[in-house]
Amino acid sequence: MRDQMKLTYIPSAYITHTGKMYEIMVEVPGVKKGDIHLEMTEQGFCLNAEGERFKYSGCWSLAHRVKPETASAGFSDGLLRITVELAEDVKGLEIPVN
Template sequence: MTTPVRRHRSPGPMERPLGWARNPLAEFDELINQMGGLLESTVEAAPGAGMAAWTPSADVTETDDAYHVEVELPGVKSKDIDVEVSGQDLVVTGEIKDRERKGVLRRSTRRTGRFEYRVLLPSEVNTEGVKADMSEGVLTITVPKAEVAKPRHVEITERSGD
């Protein structure tokens, strides 16, 4: 008596799911970018939508004596940026102007128009000591903490047990 032999076929290229070798997170990021572009183009086409501002990418770090905010603004001139600190609220606003081009623009993914970055800092700050500088398309803002907000090291003294 013979036993049946089971043969396994290796899946051919047509039997693999689409995107088999791709990174699904990269595809998700691309989908989000496309959806954002569609939403922006729809909103910009609406009447009165020219007032909406977009938010640039930024990092906020904290040291013992200050907050450091780095805002990505490639191609923006420092004269087109306004930095304002009021209490614990830091606001960076400005505009990236559309440049005049020759020919027909077929595709554009660069942001233009008004932008606004707003952050509420976690503690009191010294608004008089705020500094901002621009280098290689990154605006760096240093916001010193107020004296009351700085950490203070407390020395421990020892007493005798009398």
């Protein structure tokens, strides 16, 4: 069987925070849970995953420091869900729009 070159994609990531934690969703369709490699640091995270036809690779910086030891991840239907606590609570100043 001839080896085929797999295309590498940067997956789409959706990042929100509640003031106390980040909630992150990353789209990685076509891979299995055991083929996902995720690393979290205080400043961001990197993900590598490989399916039968595609590879996914990407690193993201986060606007606020996090506690990587609190991170948890779940995977279902091609969607990786990550939660991680912020290193400190974040409160913004609401600006009225005229």
